[in-house]
Each structure stands twice: as C-alpha cells, then as structure tokens.
Amino acid sequence: MRKVFVTGSAGFIGFHLSRLLLEEGFEVAGFDGMTDYYDVTLKQRRQQMLLQNPAFTAHEAMLEDQDALRRAYESAAPDVVVHLAAQAGVRYSLENPRAYVESNILGTFNLMELTREHGVEHLLMASTSSVYGANEDMPFRETDQTETQMTLYAATKKATESMGHSYAHLWNIPTTMFRFFTVYGPWGRPDMALFKFVKATLEGDAIDVYNHGRMARDFTYVTDLVRGIRLLIDTPPERPENREDIAEGDSLSPAAPFRTVNIGNSDKVGLEEFITAMEDALGMSAKRNYMEMQKGDVPATWADASLLQDLTGYRPATPVPEGVAKFVEWYRDYYKV
Numbered sequence: 001m002r003k004v005f006v007t008g009s010a011g012f013i014g015f016h017l018s019r020l021l022l023e024e025g026f027e028v029a030g031f032d033g034m035t036d037y038y039d040v041t042l043k044q045r046r047q048q049m050l051l052q053n054p055a056f057t058a059h060e061a062m063l064e065d066q067d068a069l070r071r072a073y074e075s076a077a078p079d080v081v082v083h084l085a086a087q088a089g090v091r092y093s094l095e096n097p098r099a100y101v102e103s104n105i106l107g108t109f110n111l112m113e114l115t116r117e118h119g120v121e122h123l124l125m126a127s128t129s130s131v132y133g134a135n136e137d138m139p140f141r142e143t144d145q146t147e148t149q150m151t152l153y154a155a156t157k158k159a160t161e162s163m164g165h166s167y168a169h170l171w172n173i174p175t176t177m178f179r180f181f182t183v184y185g186p187w188g189r190p191d192m193a194l195f196k197f198v199k200a201t202l203e204g205d206a207i208d209v210y211n212h213g214r215m216a217r218d219f220t221y222v223t224d225l226v227r228g229i230r231l232l233i234d235t236p237p238e239r240p241e242n243r244e245d246i247a248e249g250d251s252l253s254p255a256a257p258f259r260t261v262n263i264g265n266s267d268k269v270g271l272e273e274f275i276t277a278m279e280d281a282l283g284m285s286a287k288r289n290y291m292e293m294q295k296g297d298v299p300a301t302w303a304d305a306s307l308l309q310d311l312t313g314y315r316p317a318t319p320v321p322e323g324v325a326k327f328v329e330w331y332r333d334y335y336k337v
Helices: 012-023 040-051 066-076 097-118 152-171 193-202 222-233 271-282 306-312 320-335
Strands: 003-007 027-032 056-060 080-083 122-128 175-180 206-209 258-263 287-290
Touching: 003 012, 003 066, 012 027, 012 040, 012 222, 027 040, 027 066, 040 056, 056 066, 066 097, 080 097, 080 222, 097 122, 097 152, 122 152, 122 222, 152 175, 152 258, 175 222, 193 206, 193 271, 193 320, 206 271, 222 258, 222 306, 258 306, 271 320
Parallel strands: 003 027, 003 080, 027 056, 080 122, 122 175, 175 258, 206 287
Antiparallel strands: none
C-alpha cells in the first residue's frame, strides 16, 4: 500500500483528493492546521468523514511548527507528498499579508527540508493560475513567462515554484507544481464566489459582481481537479540528459526533475454566464450589486491543459451548469435550505 502525505487534508481540495486516494487503496496521512480563516466546523466535518476510513490518519498542526511537522512526516514515512496547505484567498492577502509569508513560504520550506532529509518518490505542490498575473496572451501555457504577479498571494506561490525548482536541482527530488484554475464544487470554501453567491441569493441579499460582470474564469470542477492530481502522482518528472530531449510545450526543466502543469477546464466562461448557471440551479434570480474591479484582480484566466493531457491522457471536462448544480445540491443538503 503506497503512502501519501497530504497537507491541507481537511481543506476543500485536500479533502476531495484524500477521499479519492483512499478509494483507490492508498494509505493517507493528513496534515492540517485547522485555522479559522473560515468556518472550522466545515473542516472538522470533512476530516471526520476521512477518519471513517482506517487507512487515513490525521495530524493537526501548523506548517510553521517545524517539530510538529517533522513528527507527523516521520510517522507517516510517505512515498509521495502532495502539498496543498496554504493561506488561501487573493483578497485576504491585502488584509493580512504576513500570514501568506509564514504559511506559504516558511511552511513550504519546512516541508521541502523533510523531503530532502528523508527522500521521496514524488513531491507535488499546489501553485495557482494567479502566477500568470498581468499576462494577456491566453490560454495560459506553462512555458509562458510568469514575472508579473498582481498580489502577494500570487507572489508567494511563485516563490514556492522557484524554491521547488532549486530543491529539485540540488537534491534530485522529482517535483511537480500544478497550477489551479478557479476550483469550485461541493464542500467548497465559504470565501469562494459560488459559495457566497448561493448563500446571498437564498437569503435574499445582493451578490457583489466585480468589474460590472466583465470577468471570465476557467472554472474547474473539484473532482476533475483531484483526478488530474491523482494521475500526475504516477508521472514524476525526470531530469533530462539534454535540453533537446524536452518535447515542445513541455515545461520540464533542463536542469532538474521539475515541471509545472496547468489543471483547468480549458474553457473561458463569463462571470454572468456562471451566475446564470447558479440561478438556473437554484430556480431563482440573484440581485446584483455591480462594483469596480478589486485591487490585484485580473479580468480573465484561461488554461491550456494540453500538457496535462499529454502526460496523463486526461483533461478536465465537467460543464459549468453541471458542476454548479452539484454544488447547489450539496449546499441545500448541508445547510438544510
């Protein structure tokens, strides 16, 4: 039984990934700080569901707590590490920037040090589409330049990509960074757009629509996302002998067993279209409060997921109306509304 150490296992994506891995016969050691950035009860409910499987163990501590992280890691003795824990949220990074440096940079460093000391078959770490920043040429490709981050959140994620590359080069740690594109679905975070839209609409409140609705995102359904991660686990990068061995479009480093991979739906969907899908699923109209663009935000994201498909044979494909309907069904059931 292969052992996987998943950080952020009680989080939105970590929960879905851990559940998938357990279904496929992996032994999973989860590590989560249970922070109060959003409703801790939601995290506890996710973790309780995972603990129903005897192949899952839970460790509660912060990534910044080097000793606690070491104890959990050495107890798990993992073959594979999937690092999802982070201080999330683009807008919150404007209010509490220090939390992003401590969790995303220092916490990631602590974890990478353990993979260096103990060795690992494959280290996979979450990045974000936000690293593409002010890029306007879409769809975004992994080989594009990423030097124009618009928020500290994005900057810390770009920093972890650079840190991951250096460790892969120095210590020969096979490392894959995956860039997420606007993930949504059941058990989602309360600070995410769809969650807030559904809650406000059901309560009769207006939803905040930034840039007067002139926004577009590559909305990616969560089970599609974690399926992509699961398949990437079995595709560790190998250091190329020659630069010429790297296929066109592959982000494989010429100097390390390191690669970045987009995981997105490969479909740019307008914000108004997304809201309409929610209204259809709810069977009611939303009141709109149109607002200016928020500081640090970008008008559009759109992934080229060709590399993911080349590596794994898989590409996310859940249509937005289907995914939104599944979220609404979960929300109504969970909150009994």
